[in-house]
Amino acid sequence: MEWPVFDGSETPLSALIKLSRFYGSDPSFVLAGGGNTSVKEGDLLRVKASGRPLSEADEESFVALRRADLEGLLAQDLGGDAVGREERFKRALLSARQEPEKGQRPSVESVLHHLIPRRFVVHTHPTAVNMLTCSRVAEARVREWFGREVLWVPYVDPGFVLARTLAQALRRYAAETGRDCPPAILMQNHGLVVGGDTPEAVRAATDRIVSKILEKIGSASPAGAFGPVRVPDPSAARRLVEILGPALRGLLADDGDRLKIVSFDDSEAAVALAAGEKGAEAAAGGPLTPDQIVYCTSFPLWFDPPEGASPEELVERLREALKGHEARTRARPHVVLVRGLGLFAAGDTPAAADTVRKIYLDAIRVMAGAARLGGVHYLGPEQRGFIEQWEAEAYRRRVAAGTGPAGRAAGKVAFVTGAAQGVGLAIARDLAAQGAVVALGDINEEGVRKAAREIAERHGPGRALGLALNVADGTSVGEALHRVVRAWGGLDLFVSNAGVLRAGSVKTQPERDFRFVTDVNYTGYFLCVQKAAPILTLQHRARPDSWSDIIQINSKSGLQGSSRNAAYAGSKFGGIGLTQSFAMELVEDGIKVNAVCPGNFLDLPLWTDPENGLFVQYLRAGKVPGARTVEDVRRFYEAKVPMGRGCRIEDLMKAIYYLMEQKYETGQALPVTGGQVMLP
Secondary structure (H helix, E strand, O other): OOOOOOOOOOOHHHHHHHHHHHHHOOOOOOOOOOOEEEEEEOOEEEEEEOOOOHHHOOHHHEEEEEHHHHHHHHOOOOOOOHHHHHHHHHHHHHHOEOOHHHOOOEOOOHHHHHHOOOOEEEEEOOHHHHHHHOEOOHHHHHHHHHHHHEEEEOOOOOOHHHHHHHHHHHHHHHHHHOOOOOOEEEEOOOEEEEEEOOHHHHHHHHHHHHHHHHHHHOOOOOOOOOOOEOOOOHHHHHHHHHHHHHHHHHHOOOOOOOOOEEEEEOOHHHHHHHOEOOHHHHHHOOOOOHHHHHHHOOOOEEEOOOOOOOHHHHHHHHHHHHHHHHHHHOOOOOEEEEOOOEEEEEEOOHHHHHHHHHHHHHHHHHHHHHHHHOOEOOOOHHHHHHHHHOHHHHHHHHHHHOOOOOOOOOOOEEEEEOOOOHHHHHHHHHHHHOOOEEEEEEOOHHHHHHHHHHHHHHHOOOOEEEEEOOOOOHHHHHHHHHHHHHHHOOOOEEEEOOOOOOOEOOOOOOHHHHHHHHHHHHHHHHHHHHHHHHHHHHHHHHOOOOOEEEEEEOOHHHOOOOOOEHHHHHHHHHHHHHHHHHHHHHHHHOEEEEEEEEOOOOOOHHHHOOOOOHHHHHHHHOOOOOOOOHHHHHHHHHHOOOOOOOOOHHHHHHHHHHHHHOOOOOOOEEEEOOOOOOOO
């Protein structure tokens, strides 16, 4: 983001919003809902509300606090026990609000902002700064590099204790230097605080500090920081990802049937630690900052997969490793480091998993820089314990995470084939609207990526993925599913929707048309299930009470023959045979396999496209005796339906959700035909 224009016409709050968005949009300064900013307006302090991201700052992101109340708070004795002290501190901050009816909760660092005698205050956690503040030699280097330009504050618990510590440090600084405040404050294992009477003053001081640190550290790359790396060959690495991702979705899941989103990362930083000779030792040191504890838990799980182990053996080894980790740390990890491979980050949503991933990658970079400076300063047991139990940080995490999507597919990962347009796109859109994370696959790569972007724009970043896919090519199917496993760990629902139709008489239809329809509709369904089933099987092995679904979008033509449409009807009849056979085999793996057989969709492009829609095809093939126009064909098919209309997408979706939600049906072909086809 470019530095905003400040032309003097801004109100103090609008200037603060611009300043907040600038630093909040830079991941090298702020990640997730971290960091906080403020502006002083006479007797009021406007400070960021807890859990609100700086990158999206607006007027409602800031809480107005009475400064006199904050000053009085510093003189209070809030008691010695941490839990009680911080609860009383929270109540005091809430009582200082000028407009309590808005329901906002002030940042726990509000008193810190009040103490600094400058109009604007920006507190961030720059990667470069934390490389210094998280090193064992930080205090000596701060004095050597910055002298009295920067105030150094040793680590103390955030909130009330930090505010009182800073107040004492500022008094000493003023007495020793004759200046009321330094341009910047560096806090051990915590970050950077900069004050200035103008936004430009804040930026100048910030740039000066960060550039000096980067100049002294040299390379900011984590490569080589944890010793020589040793990685598996690409095929072995891919195999591990495809086993461990689905397994972790189940093993890390909370109570209930919702599995985790698990994102895999093998970027330079992840591999530097996971494959580094000293990576396990570095990871075991513990957390470096409060944010790392809040989002990633204090310790990652380090997993060393035995060579040559079967998928079943790897799942059980991973299960035992997690049990041991939870016994030692009393917490389920959000980060799993796999020796030689990279890291898996887990969350309830793609956004939550991505936050965990980004914060731990930042921690790796910080560790690497601190190691180069002379060693890493980790947070100790008491410091960790305070953050782990601190209600304020739990609140911030909850607010930043939001409530999550709701709906009949909430928390599900779905894959829909043939999703660039028509029925497939309509299915994908409805699943996303009902809370699912959706992968869209289609041979039309440009179209499917555009469709995924549209869904993500509507429902949130990371909620949709557009993938090039040829269902009649097993390699293509496998590659698309691998991408899904890397992004989300696995899937809960596979909708085999891709299908084609070439109408024509058995007497005259070209062989190539028959093969084309059979390859896509029949062989393609087989290949999709063959590639998806191992992923779903691993999830069930990891969590036996979780079940997944494969649903084929079949047709009424799979239930009764169709004159001059043998290729299509035959492929759909065959699809029901596959569905029943798959269901019998895969039930032991916790996979339900069913088909939906919709009637004619009379209001979708498949039917109405003027160039190659089915109405046009049927007219050309002479399927409707006496029909001279497309409207003649439409009326002919509507007259066949007792309900008097064609099947709509909402009719189809009710059937899909029914098949997902019911627990005692598999191998079924569910008609949705308006009574045109009735099962005996």
